[in-house]
Amino acid sequence: MKTLTIVLTDGPYISEYAEIACKLAETALKQYQVNIFLYLDAVHIPKGGQNPSFFTNAGELFSGLAEKGAVIRACARCAAARGYFPEEEIGGSNCRDYFPGIKITSLYELSEMLTKSDRVISLSR
Amino acid sequence: MKTLTIVLTDGPYISEYAEIACKLAETALKQYQVNIFLYLDAVHIPKGGQNPSFFTNAGELFSGLAEKGAVIRACARCAAARGYFPEEEIGGSNCRDYFPGIKITSLYELSEMLTKSDRVISLSR
Amino acid sequence: MKQEQCDVFLLTKPPSSPRSDLCLKLAVRSGNARLYLAGDGVYHLLAGIEELPGCKIFACQEDLEARAIRGKEKVTVPENFYAALIEDVMEQCERAYTF
């Protein structure tokens, strides 16, 4: 099975890239392995408790992607800077502030993802 | 006493505006009233638990400003979208995820701040 | 859906962005580019991007509608933009770029 990796750097709402990434991943998941690496501000995307009155909940969207098999990882340095930390794993996540299915990992995971990918898409402002 | 209001829209670390705002506010507080309104991604600035290994902790900087008298408020809609909610007030904050001294308020507070200001500085990418 | 080898470009930036310039330069160099416009990328239709040599243009319906930009004769608006894009990116193209 071919693999697509998506690299994101923007947080939710401020730009539309979380939503575009979600549409790409949703489509690709029907046939392919999908990895998503959350870098810089994108580590805010899986934060629990989002309640955007006028937009679609980005955390739920990404949690849904993880449920469908997407491997979603957040950069540990970027996450720690912004107050998200890895702890013991519950519900497929190792961060209590994150939606299920999304883990904090080292930046080396990005390199691993790229090595195993057939295509890479990066989206950023 | 004259009043300076600073409007921010970027989150911490991704841009240097939180730090520049802090330098401006720190200086202005010696003589003036300082208001800071956190809008859009800037509502991430007061998040607790930030641990940026290579940068200065933005949450601590802003909490320090509040301690010195700066009035720092975050937009309720932007905060809710990103998972921050007002609850009962503890330590000068009404959000359990925020550093002390920084409150979530309605966007109307921005208008109030502007009306009462002698100068306004907005910083954004 | 066999086709000759092409390069795919996903462009989400408006014409004013330096990233748009870079994207279009690479697309013209490709000689056989499939340029997918989403987000603010659809604003390139105002500037006549469909005349770019060697580029076949696709635009995203919902982004066109939100931004009130009309499609054009030489521009394909797929029923499912992201399905068409993913198929091209994963199966059809030699190189894939995102701007």
Added chain:
Amino acid sequence: MKQEQCDVFLLTKPPSSPRSDLCLKLAVRSGNARLYLAGDGVYHLLAGIEELPGCKIFACQEDLEARAIRGKEKVTVPENFYAALIEDVMEQCERAYTF
């Protein structure tokens, strides 16, 4: 420190930014502008911004050093950039703008 009425501009964007253009246009219109360069704003020194008519230029020392940009004869590098800026913004100027 009495001085004639001026306008203050804080510019933190590099020359490529459209906001820099807007800032410099307004500064030239002012006729008596005090232009404070911080952050990427200090890159304007490479392009000779100190020759802009009617503009007095100030630059932030720590931003110059980080970016390896040298000061210039006509450019003031205050010992305390933010103190000078706040004094100008709060007490001296007629209008204050940030870009």
Added chain:
Amino acid sequence: MKSVFYLLDTAPYSSEKAFGALNAAAVSLNGMNVTLGLYGDGVYLAAAGQDSRKLGVPNLADILYAYGELKVIVHEPSLVERDLLGETLIETLELTDEEDFFEAIEGSDCLILL
């Protein structure tokens, strides 16, 4: 401050900034003289016929209509650069040349860019 000029220089929909600028301008109407200036990529907000239902986000043109008392001016050179001058534009907006646009900025007590 008795007046505020919000300058929007980013395109609608791709970022929250246009939505944020509209909301901020709207709340400021309460007690201040407010101008929203569309400049650079911000002028894309002037296009008539926006329909964001399929995108699932607020229709920003509808918000403009909803605050009819908000003064919105459009920097005409930015429209020209973006090939928008020949398109149908929202009729409640006021096209201004660069001189008038700058005078509106200079005539306001403060300028806010998001």
Added chain:
Amino acid sequence: MKSVFYLLDTAPYSSEKAFGALNAAAVSLNGMNVTLGLYGDGVYLAAAGQDSRKLGVPNLADILYAYGELKVIVHEPSLVERDLLGETLIETLELTDEEDFFEAIEGSDCLILL
């Protein structure tokens, strides 16, 4: 993927993107052929003599030196546009014209912009 081209088109220090691009390029050295391309405002990273101590942030030039095995190319037309060509530049970087820069992008298995 056996090779990756990271394109940095934002200036250092004002944003985390330069720091992020350097770190991402550095970890990718482990098993991939990596090129970091400085383009547009990204070429400001090429200036020699950066000293960020007073700013209290990492010295990005030092990170470049620390990863000597990282191939860094600089888009010369961007340097010229920014009046940087006459300045002292970090000597380990390779200046390339537009043709060579684009060929380096096209010769990589993927292009990542942060």
